[in-house]
Amino acid sequence: MNYVSSLPIIAIITPFIGAFLIGAISSNKKLLPAMKGIAIVSSLVSLVSLLFLTKPILLEGKVATYWLGNWMPQEQMAIGIGLEVDSFGLFTGLIITFSSFLSSIYSVTYMKEDNALDKYYTLFLLLLGSMIGFVLTGDLFNMYVMLEIMTFAAISLTAFRNNIYKSLEAGFKYIVIGSLGSTLILLGTVLIYAQTATLNMAQISALIHNNYTPVTILALAFMMAGYGVKAFLVPCHTWPPDAHMSAPSSVSMLLSGVMSKTGIYGFVRLLYMIFFSVGMAKMELLIILWGTLTMIVGASMAIIQTDFKRLLAFSSVSQIGYIIVAFGVGLSSKSSIGVLGTLGGLYHMINHASFKCLLFMCAGAVLHATGTTDITKLGGLSKKMPYTTILFLIAAFSISGLPPFNGFVSKWMIYQATYEAGYAPVTIIALIVSVFTLAYMMKLAQSVFFGELPKKLEEVKEVPLTMSITMGVFALACLVEGLFPKIISKYLLEPAAYSIYNLHNYIDVMFTKGFAEKMFKNKIPIPNMTYEMAGYWRPEAWFVLFIVILIGFIIGVGISLNFVKKNNIDTTCNFGDKYGVFTGGEKEEFAPIAGGDLFWGLRHNLKGYFGFLEKAHSGVVNDYVTWVISCTAVLSIYLFAVL
Amino acid sequence: METLKSLFYILIFPGLLFSICFGLILSGIDRKMVARMQRRIGPPIMQPFYDILKLAGKENLIPRVAAKKTFILAPLIGLISVITISLFIPFYGIYFFSGQFGDIIVILYLLTIPAVALIIGGAASGSPYASIGISREMVTMLSYEVPLVIIVLAVGAKAGIAISGNVTFSLKVIEDYQKLYGVNLANLATLPAALAFLFVIPAEVGTVPFDVAEAETEICEGPLVEYSGFYLGIYKLTQAVKMFIMGNLFVSLFLGGINFGNTILNVLFNILLIILVIVVSVSFVRSVVGRIRIEQTLKFFWTIPTVLAVISLILAYI
Numbered sequence: 001m002n003y004v005s006s007l008p009i010i011a012i013i014t015p016f017i018g019a020f021l022i023g024a025i026s027s028n029k030k031l032l033p034a035m036k037g038i039a040i041v042s043s044l045v046s047l048v049s050l051l052f053l054t055k056p057i058l059l060e061g062k063v064a065t066y067w068l069g070n071w072m073p074q075e076q077m078a079i080g081i082g083l084e085v086d087s088f089g090l091f092t093g094l095i096i097t098f099s100s101f102l103s104s105i106y107s108v109t110y111m112k113e114d115n116a117l118d119k120y121y122t123l124f125l126l127l128l129g130s131m132i133g134f135v136l137t138g139d140l141f142n143m144y145v146m147l148e149i150m151t152f153a154a155i156s157l158t159a160f161r162n163n164i165y166k167s168l169e170a171g172f173k174y175i176v177i178g179s180l181g182s183t184l185i186l187l188g189t190v191l192i193y194a195q196t197a198t199l200n201m202a203q204i205s206a207l208i209h210n211n212y213t214p215v216t217i218l219a220l221a222f223m224m225a226g227y228g229v230k231a232f233l234v235p236c237h238t239w240p241p242d243a244h245m246s247a248p249s250s251v252s253m254l255l256s257g258v259m260s261k262t263g264i265y266g267f268v269r270l271l272y273m274i275f276f277s278v279g280m281a282k283m284e285l286l287i288i289l290w291g292t293l294t295m296i297v298g299a300s301m302a303i304i305q306t307d308f309k310r311l312l313a314f315s316s317v318s319q320i321g322y323i324i325v326a327f328g329v330g331l332s333s334k335s336s337i338g339v340l341g342t343l344g345g346l347y348h349m350i351n352h353a354s355f356k357c358l359l360f361m362c363a364g365a366v367l368h369a370t371g372t373t374d375i376t377k378l379g380g381l382s383k384k385m386p387y388t389t390i391l392f393l394i395a396a397f398s399i400s401g402l403p404p405f406n407g408f409v410s411k412w413m414i415y416q417a418t419y420e421a422g423y424a425p426v427t428i429i430a431l432i433v434s435v436f437t438l439a440y441m442m443k444l445a446q447s448v449f450f451g452e453l454p455k456k457l458e459e460v461k462e463v464p465l466t467m468s469i470t471m472g473v474f475a476l477a478c479l480v481e482g483l484f485p486k487i488i489s490k491y492l493l494e495p496a497a498y499s500i501y502n503l504h505n506y507i508d509v510m511f512t513k514g515f516a517e518k519m520f521k522n523k524i525p526i527p528n529m530t531y532e533m534a535g536y537w538r539p540e541a542w543f544v545l546f547i548v549i550l551i552g553f554i555i556g557v558g559i560s561l562n563f564v565k566k567n568n569i570d571t572t573c574n575f576g577d578k579y580g581v582f583t584g585g586e587k588e589e590f591a592p593i594a595g596g597d598l599f600w601g602l603r604h605n606l607k608g609y610f611g612f613l614e615k616a617h618s619g620v621v622n623d624y625v626t627w628v629i630s631c632t633a634v635l636s637i638y639l640f641a642v643l
Numbered sequence: 644m645e646t647l648k649s650l651f652y653i654l655i656f657p658g659l660l661f662s663i664c665f666g667l668i669l670s671g672i673d674r675k676m677v678a679r680m681q682r683r684i685g686p687p688i689m690q691p692f693y694d695i696l697k698l699a700g701k702e703n704l705i706p707r708v709a710a711k712k713t714f715i716l717a718p719l720i721g722l723i724s725v726i727t728i729s730l731f732i733p734f735y736g737i738y739f740f741s742g743q744f745g746d747i748i749v750i751l752y753l754l755t756i757p758a759v760a761l762i763i764g765g766a767a768s769g770s771p772y773a774s775i776g777i778s779r780e781m782v783t784m785l786s787y788e789v790p791l792v793i794i795v796l797a798v799g800a801k802a803g804i805a806i807s808g809n810v811t812f813s814l815k816v817i818e819d820y821q822k823l824y825g826v827n828l829a830n831l832a833t834l835p836a837a838l839a840f841l842f843v844i845p846a847e848v849g850t851v852p853f854d855v856a857e858a859e860t861e862i863c864e865g866p867l868v869e870y871s872g873f874y875l876g877i878y879k880l881t882q883a884v885k886m887f888i889m890g891n892l893f894v895s896l897f898l899g900g901i902n903f904g905n906t907i908l909n910v911l912f913n914i915l916l917i918i919l920v921i922v923v924s925v926s927f928v929r930s931v932v933g934r935i936r937i938e939q940t941l942k943f944f945w946t947i948p949t950v951l952a953v954i955s956l957i958l959a960y961i
Contacts, residue, residue, distance in 0.1 A: 382710035403752050412748055419810050424796055431792040439781045442762050446777060450766035452708055537749050550723050552654045601782040601937035
């Protein structure tokens with residue numbers, strides 16, 4: 001099952017080489033087109049090299065390994081850094097490289113007006129390279145190093161537009177909270193290293209399998225909190241709203257849509273591999289509760305925001321909650337339900353990447369065209385930017401899980417998994433949060449794209465073609481994932497889920513065959529998994545029904561209109577737009593209602609709750625750090641109590 | 644033959660033709676009943692047909708600030724999606740596509756599409772009244788969705804645990820359960836859920852007292868304020884079909900499993916029950932109470948029906 005290949009290292013190292021190349025030629029401003037070229041080509045090379053890996057890994061179920069410097073393990077002790085790419089790593093890697101490649105194309109036009117672009121592309125490629133490195137490596141310390149490069153590239157990119165005060169503030173918040181998270185992960189890594197004297201993940205998981213000592217429990221708590229910061233789980237979710245708001249959209253789409261997946265990747269590796277906790281009901285409960293909390297707080301905060309990108313950031317927090325809940329159910333001891341949860345979580349990962357990237361790109365398009373993302377100042381853009389409006393609606397319907405878009409399939413799997421696992425309250429909350437999602441997305445649609453066009457925005461133009469094409473690709477992805485869940489499941493999700501559960505193979509490939517069995521003494525059962533167990537939802541069939549009824553309806557209407565026409569009433573050609581809207585006597589420009597005015601009924605009834613949340617998110621970094629620390633403390637206490 | 648049968652299902656019964664006609668008849672019956680209860684003579688039962696035909700013959704006005712394509716397409720998409728739901732809900736013993744195509748969660752979500760279409764259409768009209776209307780529509784949706792999901796989960800839990808030992812989302816299993824154990828309405832565990840569902844129907848259909856989103860007297864029909872002619876007719880049609888869908892959903896959740904051994908008799912009895920449900924839940928309420936405010940709607944749905952539904956959910960597990 002081993003597959004030695006140098007493709008993983010090529011995928012990691014090309015962006016880094018590109019970054020240094022750009023750095024080397026940055027003194028010559030005339031070479032700016034070359035820098036853009038380097039950025040696009042490097043991300044393309046990463047994407048292609050990972051695509052070459054799909055056949056052996058996703059289809060044939062092999063695991064690719066590569067030992068850096070050919071430092072092979074000696075006497076079953078890993079010495080050097082080993083890359084190990086299983087289906088799950090490749091799955092996450094594909095999400096990363098695909099989105100980054102499109103983002104690099106989007107950046108070319110989007111960032112045209114900014115200066116210091118050489119630094120932008122350098123940091124962009126560093127971010128990309130570190131993300132790929134993070135998911136492809138098989139070494140715990142290497143993961144930390146990649147995470148650190150990732151965090152610092154992301155911080156610099158967040159504060160990239162440093163003429164704006166908000167960017168610097170966001171960068172500062174990010175640097176404090178992000179470093180705290182990294183420190184926790186480093187502490188966890190150190191503690192594990194002290195216990196096992198190795199940094200290779202396969203070996204660690206073999207050594208501390210079902211073998212908890214106080215030190216490893218503490219390490220687990222630290223690492224969970226650290227990855228909680230990276231994946232922005234409540235209460236460590238306080239940096240993304242600022243960071244995603246002020247970063248350029250081409251970066252915030254990566255931060256929100258893709259970088260959060262690395263946090264989840266860390267979580268899954270931690271819980272399913274290093275500390276093998278499948279079947280531990282207490283751990284399952286913790287993760288599900290944590291995810292549910294994240295879901296609720298994210299959605300409640302999103303509904304009261306008045307900034308396009310800030311709202312999207314909070315919505316990301318809430319969607320990450322869904323994914324975490326799904327992976328929590330995946331830990332269930334009832335394997336068939338657990339697998340359903342894992343599949344749903346993986347599906348929601350890929351879906352979230354597609355629609356959140358698209359939403360941030362739409363926000364970027366609005367910013368590019370109008371210069372603001374404050375939804376109280378926007379409105380009526382659908383007349384000026386029809387293409388962006390359609391794409392935004394696709395993304396909004398996808399994220400709020402309307403059938404037949406992609407969000408529905410994954411959420412539906414998550415509902416089933418949680419409900420069948422016996423967490424009925426979680427299912428109810430998940431269903432209601434989904435309606436909340438719809439609510440804040442409709443708020444965006446109403447306040448930004450529909451409603452009245454302010455006088456200032458009358459000169460607005462549709463975004464250039466390169467931007468709209470990249471956005472279109474994501475919209476297409478949303479539709480394909482929504483309409484053909486069987487294919488997605490068969491070729492992407494099932495191999496990835498299989499590899500998550502197939503711990504034996506992961507360890508055996510790194511060392512020798514039978515190594516894991518010797519260490520574990522018994523085999524871990526791997527459940528069967530197909531999309532079939534999810535139940536009855538065939539979007540493509542629904543779509544056919546929809547089309548048939550639509551055709552039938554149009555024919556029927558055509559016939560009956562002909563009948564009406566006999567009475568000499570002309571109905572077809574009256575599309576004149578000479579009429580203004582009815583405003584009850586007010587002048588039109590004083591009438592628009594949008595942004596904060598919406599959802600009064602909800603906010604009035606829950607003013608205590610929303611007031612508390614608003615007060616809690618005070619914007620003071622000290623408070624936020626306290627939250628992260630208390631989260632770590634609570635986790636440690638809980639884990640010590642139950643393990 | 645299979646294709647022909649499917650086409651019959653899709654286009655005639657219970658799909659396009661039947662759901663539109665029956666929805667309109669239902670809304671006619673509703674209007675007549677309300678009139679009789681208020682000691683008026685009321686319109687003839689066929690009146691909704693005349694209304695729709697009249698609207699179809701009227702001029703279509705599209706305001707200057709509206710997003711034209713969205714404005715036109717939104718009502719159409721809402722209507723067609725609500726008609727597709729009719730194929731997923733079984734009539735007594737007849738499963739159209741329900742076994743393989745959709746379960747209750749799918750139906751719940753498909754039911755949101757018409758509301759979203761109304762919201763998007765209203766937003767696209769660019770009117771300030773529509774803005775208030777869509778905000779209210781959204782909050783109404785948030786209000787009734789809470790009890791609705793709990794009801795559905797409670798019934799699914801009750802039926803699934805009895806039949807297969809685990810919870811279910813399948814309407815077929817729920818119907819099988821009722822065949823074996825008697826209708827859910829007569830079952831003490833699911834009775835609260837049934838009552839809560841009766842409260843949800845008027846809000847989902849958008850009638851008094853929960854028609855805050857379309858309050859004619861305050862915000863001129865909210866999202867519909869700029870709609871006229873054919874497109875307004877489609878919205879009215881959607882509302883009528885939704886009435887049929889909600890009635891039928893109630894029947895299959897709480898009154899399913901009755902079998903006379905004769906398909907036609909079964910279907911007729913089902914239709915009768917739908918009319919009864921709509922008269923009880925929509926017409927009775929509509930004729931005696933006035934419209935309540937939006938925050939009262941939210942408060943009402945998050946208290947009484949939710950508590951009823953939660954009681955059912957708890958009883959289902961004991």
